[in-house]
Amino acid sequence: MKRLSTAIATGAVLVLAAGAAQAGKDLDAIKARGQVICGVSTGLAGFSLADSQGKWAGLDVDLCRALSAAIFGSPDKVKYQALTAQQRFTALQSGEVDLLSRNTTWTLTRDTSLGLNFAAVNFYDGQGFMVPKKLGVKSARELAGATVCVQPGTTTELNLADYFRANRMDFKPVVIERLDEINAAYFSGRCDVLTTDASGLASVRIKDAKVPEDHVILPELISKEPLGPVVRHGDDQLLDLVKWTHYAMLEAEELGVTSKNVDDQLKSSNPGTQRLLGVSGDMGKMLGVDNKWAYNIVKTVGNYAEIYDKHVGKDSALKIERGLNALWNKGGLQYAMPIR
Numbered sequence: 001m002k003r004l005s006t007a008i009a010t011g012a013v014l015v016l017a018a019g020a021a022q023a024g025k026d027l028d029a030i031k032a033r034g035q036v037i038c039g040v041s042t043g044l045a046g047f048s049l050a051d052s053q054g055k056w057a058g059l060d061v062d063l064c065r066a067l068s069a070a071i072f073g074s075p076d077k078v079k080y081q082a083l084t085a086q087q088r089f090t091a092l093q094s095g096e097v098d099l100l101s102r103n104t105t106w107t108l109t110r111d112t113s114l115g116l117n118f119a120a121v122n123f124y125d126g127q128g129f130m131v132p133k134k135l136g137v138k139s140a141r142e143l144a145g146a147t148v149c150v151q152p153g154t155t156t157e158l159n160l161a162d163y164f165r166a167n168r169m170d171f172k173p174v175v176i177e178r179l180d181e182i183n184a185a186y187f188s189g190r191c192d193v194l195t196t197d198a199s200g201l202a203s204v205r206i207k208d209a210k211v212p213e214d215h216v217i218l219p220e221l222i223s224k225e226p227l228g229p230v231v232r233h234g235d236d237q238l239l240d241l242v243k244w245t246h247y248a249m250l251e252a253e254e255l256g257v258t259s260k261n262v263d264d265q266l267k268s269s270n271p272g273t274q275r276l277l278g279v280s281g282d283m284g285k286m287l288g289v290d291n292k293w294a295y296n297i298v299k300t301v302g303n304y305a306e307i308y309d310k311h312v313g314k315d316s317a318l319k320i321e322r323g324l325n326a327l328w329n330k331g332g333l334q335y336a337m338p339i340r
């Protein structure tokens, strides 16, 4: 009897594995609503910034667009919700947004006690310091006694305290929630130093400094800031889909599939390309979406190199090197799990 029920259970698992994935409640809600609600930052050039028409763009925005393309075949079924660092986790926990795609650092506390799941790392970063060039500071070790502008509810605040304590230096924090206000405080000289993720410093310098060259980003990175999309606990299918959305963009880069050549690549004889683009296999179906999910992502949004170069890399104002964000086979950490 026991053996029989085990056999039935095993059979059921096999049937489930071979068929379409069962969608979880959050993915179901997104499908029923016809729209993804994506929590983004309030305005960080290169990551998520709305133009004068209210059109959002950036690396984090493109992850929302890619998810929309995977689910709906179009990247435009997204509603953007701007959130400060302080607001973001409550907004996700309460269901106001489906996910955060908003330069959020993956930490143990957030992953567990906040009831959240980090799906991937779409940008590896570290915390840095920016100072006016005229102060003549060359290293973070010279910042003893400095007044430091920092946003609350961030890892930035915690790392700042750790760093100064570890180096036996004093500092005076000036804690300001809103990005425009903290930037104004720094540029008006209320603080000697602005600290946040190094990519954030580059964004602020390009967007808000009167003369960007008048400000230097010091060489020290004082922390690891793996930034990535976050969902709530309780819907493994949505977690899977967000994760594989990022991986699909990486895999496309690795295979040389771009938004420009993706239609030609449908004829590729490479089995990996065929699986990615839904020419063979049932990858999409297993994720609870169309088998053309990754084709739609690459066609309408691009592969990871395309979105990186455009928003934060060589073709953008920020010109941030690929560095840790290069693919694993080019000396970086970006590594897609096998799509098979």
Ligand SMILES: N[C@@H](CCC(=O)N[C@@H](CS)C(=O)NCC(=O)O)C(=O)O
Residues within 6 Å of the ligand: 040, 041, 042, 043, 044, 083, 084, 085, 103, 104, 105, 151, 153, 154, 155, 156, 177, 178, 179, 196, 197, 200, 201, 225, 227
């Ligand atoms: N990665 C850090 C910091 C994230 C963060 O929110 N940084 C600020 C400074 S760059 C920001 O993005 N502000 C944008 C906003 O408030 O909209 C974290 O997850 O705590």
